[in-house]
Amino acid sequence: VNQAPIPAEILAIGDELTQGWNTDTNSSEIARELLAVGIAGSRITIVGDERAQIAAAFTEASRRAQVIVATGGLGPTEDDITREGAADALGAGQQFHAELWDRIVERFRARGRAIPESNKKQAFLPVGASRIPNANGTAPGFTFELNGAVIFVLPGVPVEMRAMLANFVLPQLRERFPGAARYHRNVVKCFGSSEAAIGEAIADLMARGADPIVGITVSRVTSTISIVSANEAAAARVAGEVAARLGPVVYSRRDEPIEQAVAQLLLSKNATIAVAESCTGGLAAAFLASVPGVSAVLKEGFVTYSNDAKIARLGVSPELLASHGAVSEECARAMAEGAREAAGADVGVGITGIAGPGGGTREKPVGLVFIAIALAAETRAARYNFAGLERNLLREIAARQALDQVRRAILGLPA
């Protein structure tokens, strides 16, 4: 079954994309998901909300590819014109579907909201197309065939697109192309290592034409190493090799953010946690709270921006603040210990730093962050220099860095 992958194209629709106001992130997500079922994206086309352009894009793609996945332009407003473009490509008109309208009415009713007349548009589909259900929004998708290609049209809203791709498109494609080489993707996730450093450690595995294909993408200090092959055992073996070479920077073998791995670790150890944050302003607690079921271990969070709050809530001593300042290793330690004690938790976290753009000094420049982790036996602290990062990227990275330190402290790894 290691045959050539089925050729596919992706079509993204929206003036906001061609004019550059938004970056299209749907297409790369779709490409990755298609590859996993043996469908290889060979071209991505992005056109604006122009009926003739959309129709032409469908027609051209259908002559080159066997599978087309399109997103965008299914909303209720005037400029959402993908239905019309698809109908033109089919040489057909549009048809009202009463059951679609009922669903839309139901959705509005459930939220106690009036239905704008314009939503009626979303109950129409091109003649010859059949609907793809949308559990997360009013815009149904649809599927049709053109020049022998099967075409799926999904909304551009990522959460809607993602669910419809997983629940409808991928199962249909698996059924339609049962012999397609299924690509198996293994993932190794790392926090805090550079792409170059990772690349150097696994350069031989990343050679061009190698099977499995090994690739790195880095986003906000989290690296995702993908190991893809039609040979499931080979993908798993090489993923194991990658993880072994990279060592303690690896926080998960699943495609999940670090907060999920850390929450699972806390849940598995039945270790409760309390987080005291200054510059991150609640983000570390919010990352943890993103994980379902975390309430069993997340006891409390303290957003203590002011010295008063650090003193009142965490018992940081005014003398410590006067002598070392709020941005200091001593303060991070006192915050972590104070949070642990006040909340009666097993693990305490303290984060303090200067997120900028203002507030820096020569001794304590913007980007300086201290993170402390308090356990029963010891409190560990580390100093970071995130100079040059934009305020909110810095805050995000600092919050996740703290979670990585929680992981390292619990597992007994070096800070």
Added chain:
Amino acid sequence: VNQAPIPAEILAIGDELTQGWNTDTNSSEIARELLAVGIAGSRITIVGDERAQIAAAFTEASRRAQVIVATGGLGPTEDDITREGAADALGAGQQFHAELWDRIVERFRARGRAIPESNKKQAFLPVGASRIPNANGTAPGFTFELNGAVIFVLPGVPVEMRAMLANFVLPQLRERFPGAARYHRNVVKCFGSSEAAIGEAIADLMARGADPIVGITVSRVTSTISIVSANEAAAARVAGEVAARLGPVVYSRRDEPIEQAVAQLLLSKNATIAVAESCTGGLAAAFLASVPGVSAVLKEGFVTYSNDAKIARLGVSPELLASHGAVSEECARAMAEGAREAAGADVGVGITGIAGPGGGTREKPVGLVFIAIALAAETRAARYNFAGLERNLLREIAARQALDQVRRAILGLPA
């Protein structure tokens, strides 16, 4: 000068893009820069590192557009094949440029590095193309004409692409199309209104072919209405009309998230705030903390997941929790008032709800959220039904909804 914009296309090249390992961010950046000089991107095409595909993409685009900007595939390795594709589109061969080679040699020498033989490739350009200097890397770009279109080919590395676009491509385009209409963009931002409702209110302004062009994009309950025109006064006038029609759902006339508008409002009124969060887990505080300078008004955040923390930190009474439960309007009010009092702030916020996926009951289903805002004079509360939203989308929307309620409370608008 109010002529139609010059049609342009963007071409991004790389297997890592078509296979989805990387998201193409160059194209949207190029599109925005082009629009500012009156060149409107109408299509973005992404193809892999396949010589024939690249040649075809150049040829097709040159038949539709007057300007083409391409990025990617100019590196020294085997798979970088954009030069060959461009030469094929021109029906030409490649030519060695001694002065390019000298520059590459010089660049390596300056860093004390040996020159890999493979870099010689970068000293070749298609016959008929002229070079675009690259101050930040070894890969020169090049420009040529095809079917009457002017084509610029730049490297895919963002920092190299960006500099060459600014220093070479945009000046050339300004010179070549001196009469091109420069576009001005105004923005109206709304929170909590559906795309359909907004579309209905401004349908006449969104009519196709209208000047200014009015378009809506919605992301996570925040709507962005873009009003774009070569006529600066017209864009501003229509933006004012849009804002007037939409009324209190408009939180800003700048392209900023609601937390920024609310932080500015608090700073302008010198009103301090404290936030008590259950289901949002620190996210509302973190959103506020994303705004530089907010420390002057953000006194404190309380992430009170447990009943114990609600009682200890916010003074919520055990009786209230026993009779109404933690997810109740009463509890949200007590949290808002408790946060305001404990922190000594002017505004207190209380958020409590069921984010799911577990924890729902028949009376209190997943998606039920109560938000209260405590001011000196009164405490306001509202109930929301966010059923059907994924846990973290729900948390994000609930946190921003609370900030919108802060805005409304301070401005005396209805909840």
